[in-house]
Amino acid sequence: MTVKILIANRGEIAVRIARSISEMGFKPLGIYTPVDKNSLHRKFVYEDVEVSSYLSIDEIIEAAIELGADAIHPGYGFLSENSVFARKVIDKGIVWIGPRPEAIERAGDKIGLKETAIKLGLPTLPYQLVKDPSDIIEFARVHGYPVLIKAAGGGGGIGMRIVFNRGEAEEKARLAQEEAERAFGDKRIYVEPYLGHAKHIEVQILGDGERVIHMYERECSIQFRYQKLVEEAPSPSITGSERDEVTRIAVELMKAIGYDNAGTVEFLFDTKNRRFYVMEVNTRLQVEHPVTELVTGVDIVKKQIKIAFEGVLDIGQEDIVLRGHAIEARVMAVNPISLTPVSGYITRYREPSGPGIRVDSGVAEGSYIPADYNPLISKIVAFGSTREEAVSRLLRALNEYVIDGIQTNIYFLKSIIQSPEFIKATYTTEFVSNNMDVLAKKVEQELSIQALATAVASVFQPDFNKLLKGKIIREKPTETRVEAIKRRAWTYWTLTRSRLRRK
Template sequence: MSFRIFIANRGEIAIRIARTALENGFVPIGVYTKEDEQSLHRKYLKEDREVSSYLDIEEIVEAAQELGADAVHPGYGFLSENPEFAREVARRNIAFIGPSPSAMELSGDKLKAKEVASKLGIPTLPWMIVKDEKDVLEFAREHGFPILIKAVGGGGGKGIRLLRENDDVGKNIEIASKEAEKAFKDPRIYVEPFIENVKHIEVQILGDGENIVHLFERECSVQRRFQKIVEEAPSPFLNSAERDLITQHAVELATAIRYSNAGTVEMLFDVGSRKHYFMEVNARLQVEHPVTEMITGLDIVLKQIEITMYKVLDLKQSSISMRGHAIEARIYAENPLQEEPSTGVVKYYREPSGPGVRVDSSIETGSKVSAEFDPMIAKLIVWGPDRRTALLRLERGLKEFIIDGLLTNIPLVREIIKHEEFVKGVYTTKFYSQNINLFRRELEKRIREEALLVTGLQELAGKDVRKLIEPSKKLAEQHAESIDKLKRKAWYYYVSTRERLRKR
């Protein structure tokens, strides 16, 4: 009987896990909610069950048991870092594809993880648990402003507030604590110094509790409100010695806590002093794992499954090598100017393709996108033998990517990747906030130019259509296909004209 893997997730990550399962002879099964009844991920599941929420532990574990699951893969987000979920899965004699509950608890408590790192001699920033404004000001007297307020049990940019000298300390503490309580059921917050010019570097690790290896690092410094937009591997900024030390510290930490399965050790890299500081451990598969797969040739999801099935990692550090460069752009369904979610039905969908291009997506033509879930609908991942080639392929891929019926951040990403700081690889976590107004001005200029083109093309298309058919409803219905073809020709003409205008 085939090994049945229950995917406790939705969207692109559910599809990505299901693909590895299918390729390797496993049976992917899973869940969906009423909102996701027509979701693309259901087409990749051999069987599934409806649940009321992707966060209902009891309901999801019962569905897994009912479907005869041998193992549960949590994906990322939702219950992926919930130790109680992992324990409940184990209580039902189902294997959990991920780290142990104790590892989740340790990584979920940012301060406990920092204490472990400090004992190992891994650099960390000073920190202090705070309860009120008095505590924060006491910390500031010793370390100065700016200061970062963070949730002890946090992640994903939630429960984080940046405090500068004249900010309302009490209000920010209250907001951060409430966010932490809502997101992690843990209202505790702490403070640490905020370094102005840093890069966000993370190391992908795999382990079986004894044998721990790293798959090199990723850079995730293009962020807005502490959430990532563009990631790449390896970092274009680190030299070999810095890379070796950072990956060494990641493996040392994972070894000390006897980490098993896939995880990420996150660091801050001060571009001024060229020193790194341990930040946290993410005990799950990361959204940006594909860039690591592209440079190592390894299927991280498959390794997760194998570690769970055989209790051993069949990799040695000496057998892992890095080849080329990879970049990932997250595609969000949102207005690129206002950063507000865009919802509706995808009228036409075409993915980019060609050498070194990969798309992990949750949509197709006809898909419905709602505001109920995270707005990320796809990831465009490119690989090249060097960073320059990867950048050119990313630029091409973004131009080829067509999602009609929704607004997306594709135009914004195109502005990001052509900025001089990004091209040179010297950007920091401030890059997005410092340049967002520039990006918006460029987008507004492009929108005005394109609006004029589209208006003209629509008028021309209308005239051509009137030549093709009689002005009657019946004939219009009969010639609907011809009209659609004509409109599509007008669209391609518009795209090519737009590119010619840009090159002037």
């Protein structure tokens, strides 16, 4: 009998998981909400069922039963780290493709995780559970400002607030608590020292409850409002001995938890004293997992499925070998300067390709990007034999990418990877926030050049008409047409500038 696996997710990750399921000879099944009725991920499954929400546990389980699913893969986000969902799935006799509910609870509670790390003698930052704003003030009296408030029941930047002085403690504690309760149903918050000029390093783990191996590390320090924008593997910022240290710590921690399936241990790396601190564990597939797949040659989704069905990890640490370098850039539907989410239809779409380029996408021409969910359009992943080659390929891919009809952060991503800090790998988690004006100015310049190119093209009307294959615009063009004109005008302007330079 063919194994059927329900993907309890949407967008690019649902497409990506469906592909691995199909390659294994199994049948991917899906769900969708009314707003996703015409979404691309529906085309990659054999059957699917409409649900009211990707957070509706009972509806999703009913859909799995209706479709005859043997297993459920939660993807990332939504219910992927929800132990109640995992337990209910298992109670219905359906295979849960993820860690055991007990492991989710042990690893997902940040305070409990800190206590485990302390007992093992592993490095972690000091903390204080916050029951009252006075706890923050007292903690800062000992450790100094700024301090960072975090949610105990979940991550993803939700519930995080930096407190710079005692006057901010009460308001930011209230906001963090309210946000944490809305997102996780858990209003517990805690405070720890805020590390400026730190790097965000994470280690990919695979385990079966007894054995745990690592797939080396990723660097995820390019962030905006605690959301990652660019990730790379391996980290260009640490030495070989530091790599050995951080992977050892990650494996030791996950062994103590008895972790099974795929997971990630996240660290803060203090660049001043060259020390790692255990930050949290993500008990799911990470958004940035493709960079690890490219440098190790291991399909993490397939390993998740095999561990879930067989209960045994079929590879050892000796099978994981690093090769080359990979960088991922998250392309999102956002304002290109402020990075605030936007919604709308994609009227023209062409993905980059060529040597060393992988695109994990959940959209196509005509797709609607709703305001209801994360604005992620796709992930461009560039692989090269060296970091320099990977950076070059990523820039080339971003230049090739065509997305019309909706605003994106493509220009912003280009300004990041062309910055001296990125090229030298000296960037930290504060890089984007500290350089927002500089990065935004570069984006504005590129947008201005496009507008100028259009104006220049209109002056040289005869040549421009030839470029447009003799078509003359006699009425106000649509937004799609304007974007097409800008693109062609840019080509024309580039050629004109090149001829002027030769003269």
